[in-house]
Amino acid sequence: MSETFTDDQVLEQAAAWLAGGHKVALATVIETWGSAPRPVGSQLVIRDDTAFTGSVSGGCIEGDVITRALDLMERDAPEILEYGVSDAMAWEVGLACGGRIRVLVEPVKGV
Amino acid sequence: MQRQTLDALLRARDEKRAVVLATRLRDGIEKLIYPSENIEETWLIEPVSQVVKSDKSRTVEGPDGEWFLNVFNPPLRLILVGAVHIAQPLARMAGDLGYDVAVIDPREAFASEERFPGVRLVRSWPDEAMAELAPDARTAVVTLTHDPKLDDPALQVALKAPCFYIGSLGSKKTHAARLERLTAAGFDEATLARIHGPVGLAIGARSPAEIAVSILAEMTARLRT
Missing domain, CATH: 3.40.50.720 (NAD(P)-binding Rossmann-like Domain)
Structure with a gap:
């Protein structure tokens, strides 16, 4: 059943992209409060040309996470991002559902 | 995440073996913990067994900072x-x-x-x-x-x-x-x-x-x- 896609395949995709010579970063939901769209442990993998697969929210914060992930691909240390309720009328990144989440973003290092 | 950590997680999944990835949030230091084996760090024994049983990943306060325990159970x-x-x-x-x-x-x-x-x-x-x-x-x-x-x-x-x-x-x-x-x-x-x-x-x-x-x-x- 190769066409199926669960969270597990995010890591598989990361390995495939690394094997293809790309730089890759991984984002993981590490804590949630209130009504968060994806549970703790959910992952998003980001490729150096902005391709991505998986998710850490319902699509609300992925854009921002991807931008941050591209920035830290060259660095060694992970970064922790926090997102809260967004004002739907403003151009601000956040969660429309009213939850709050913490996301660990880290480069995948080594060959 | 280290490349070898990623490979080990994929290997554990192929072998249908449970594994917990502990990451220290301050600096990204990683430990792979197999619940089927002896766990050296005594403070991790209880939280690791709890995340495996509940199938829910979570953060824990360790003696040297905050850690994230990400559980990878074999598939249902x-x-x-x-x-x-x-x-x-x-x-x-x-x-x-x-x-x-x-x-x-x-x-x-x-x-x-x-x-x-x-x-x-x-x-x-x-x-x-x-x-x-x-x-x-x-x-x-x-x-x-x-x-x-x-x-x-x-x-x-x-x-x-x-x-x-x-x-x-x-x-x-x-x-x-x-x-x-x-x-x-x-x-x-x-x-x-x-x-x-x-x-x-x-x-x-x-x-x-x-x-x-x-x-x-x-x-x-x-x-x-």
Whole structure:
């Protein structure tokens, strides 16, 4: 059943992209409060040309996470991002559902 | 994350082995912990066992800072008894839900690769096949044949195992007869109440694919609520 896609395949995709010579970063939901769209442990993998697969929210914060992930691909240390309720009328990144989440973003290092 | 950590996580998944990845949030230091092995750091023993059992990852406060414990359990399993029409969409959709699916049917015309591409097929008698597959608390078992000679032996093994879901296809009348036979075989009422029969949520399902949706919805409810 190769066409199926669960969270597990995010890591598989990361390995495939690394094997293809790309730089890759991984984002993981590490804590949630209130009504968060994806549970703790959910992952998003980001490729150096902005391709991505998986998710850490319902699509609300992925854009921002991807931008941050591209920035830290060259660095060694992970970064922790926090997102809260967004004002739907403003151009601000956040969660429309009213939850709050913490996301660990880290480069995948080594060959 | 280190590349070798990623490789180890993928290897553990291939070997269907549980693993917990502990990451220190301050600096990204990683430890891979296999619950089946001795855990050196005593402070990690209890939280690791808790995340594995609950299948829920979480952060913990360690002696040297905050750590994130990400649990990677082997996939949930679904054992289908009867390689019948309903089993085809059910096996496909269960794959999308992340289940590792096995289909038991001694009838080779039913349990063919062509009908079930990529699905594990066990072509022995259900009691033998079930003993071989050894269902556990992360396993669902659904019988689909309507044939007591095939369904009942599988149910007898499932009822003695801690499966999180047992379902049996068949009308109310068929199910009542099934319960009578299993009672005669020595199962008490409380044990038999574990069988969901008629199987699936009542959504008026008619086609095999719709019935598969109703079964998977009921399985999900048992698992998550």
